[in-house]
Amino acid sequence: MDLQAQLEELKLSTQAKLKEMNGNHVKELQDLRVAVLGKKGSLTDLLKGLKDLPNELKPVVGKQVNEVRDILNAAFDETARLVEEAKIQAQLENESLDVTLPGRQMKLGNRHVLTQTSEEIEDIFLGMGFQVVDGFEVEKDYYNFERMNLPKDHPARDMQDTFYITEDILLRTHTSPVQARTLDQHDFSKGPLKMISPGRVFRRDTDDATHSHQFHQIEGLVVGKNISMGDLKGTLEMISKKMFGEDRKIRLRPSYFPFTEPSVEVDVSCFKCGGDGCNICKKTGWIEILGAGMVHPQVLEMSGVDSEEYSGFAFGMGQERIAMLRHGITDIRGFYLGDVRFSEQFK
DSSP, rough: OOOOHHHOOOOHHHHHHHHTTTOOOOOHHHHHHHHHTTTSSSHHHGGGGGGGGGGTTTHHHHEEEEEEEHHHHHHHHHHHHHHHHHHHHHHHSSSSSTTTSSSOOOOOOOOHHHHHHHHHHHHHHHHHHHHOOOOOOOEEEHTTTGGGGGOOOOGGGGGGGBBBSSEEEEOOOSSHHHHHHHHHHHOOGGOOOOEEEEEEEEOOOOOOSSSEEEEEEEEEEEEEEOOHHHHHHHHHHHHHHHHHHHOOOEEEEEEEEEEEEEEEEEEEEOOOTTOOOTTTTTTTSEEEEEEEEOOOOOHHTTOOOOOTTTTEEEEEEEEEHHHHHHTOOGGGGGSSOHHHHHHEEEE
């Protein structure tokens, strides 16, 4: 078969194959284009035979080659268009969408109840002129214990047994180290220090309905001239009313914390029974919410603050404790299980 006949045969056979293509032959179409028109395709192989033709036939056959290439290129483009249309039509038929069906409502998430509680408490303190300071969860023993008037072998350390990474590095048991670090840096010539330090803390505890090896705290510190117990009580009354209702009263009971002297436990009048006695307040009319006290002079002196000239108060509360009381949550483990049904109750 001469070269001209081979060109005609290639054209006709390729056109016949293209007519058989449909929406399922996208890859086959591409493979066929490469096999016919590619650099190593059938048409390129036929072109190699031009050198063996007589000189008078080369222009004629060369023109025929160009015509066949143009015809096949156009045929491939048209077939590609038809194949794509067939593919889309098949998808429309197989994946039809009934626009009359009601839409699927997207569920919106919400902030965790502990986040909500923390943000609400922070907003109250920001409105009172406090600053919010973050700190390290992995802390030095020096800042976590010694700077809080808890030297090594002090028996009160047993109440805050924690997880040690080394002998001197541990997971903090309270956010008080943030206060010590901030107190070191504060310039009292610019005014008193008023701060809160929220965050996660860790203690080696048995997990049950009311205890967890990790929980959250917001601790507060005020240091300045002429700071008194009356300032502490006024601050705590403000917080109690904002968190539990304007009718709430507080009472202070003597207690012991190594870093405050005197120290107090703070109770709020029961928001369920109004102080008459119920199951929430265990028939006492009062609910314990936090611990507080006047900053121990030794804590001030370790930060280079003259305890004869300056005084202060400190307090600490747990977000879980506040949230459990406000929302009637009976098991602290619900905060950490990641059950969306638990979180959805507090939108």
